[in-house]
Amino acid sequence: MIRSAAEFGALVREHRKKLGWTQTQLAERCGTGERFIVDLENGKPGCHLEKSLIAARTVGIDLGDLKSASPPVAPEADDDLGFLPRFS
Template sequence: MKYTPQSIGEVVKKTRKQLGATQKDLALTSGTGLRFIIELEQGKPTCQLGKVLTVLHTLGINLSLNMPSDFSKKSKD
């Protein structure tokens, strides 16, 4: 699956609502600001990755990265 800022924002919003939390609740529990949560849920493409990961963790959302099978052959650094 290809993730986009919009799709991540939709998942965050849906999960937050399923948990019965407001945007303000999520901002407080994740240690981010209300404006950040609003922008994340709207799919803002320039949200800080560290904060996005914090919000996902707070909501119990797991994000996985799958490296190509030939990645180790191409990467020397």
């Protein structure tokens, strides 16, 4: 399970390197700028979701079929989301 932008970026980087691509080559294949790929791989939390999903698919990361995903369940006190920041 990916729990942060940093983990997602590291996964994209890992897959890109396995393909033998540079960040510039991935950016060209995704139709983005190299700066975006650098930010994505460094875990910048403000990266655009759509571009991030395109980059993930481009390097072969299977994100699953969101249409078949279960409906959200209300979190409980002892859920597995303790890593997320809490805002009051």
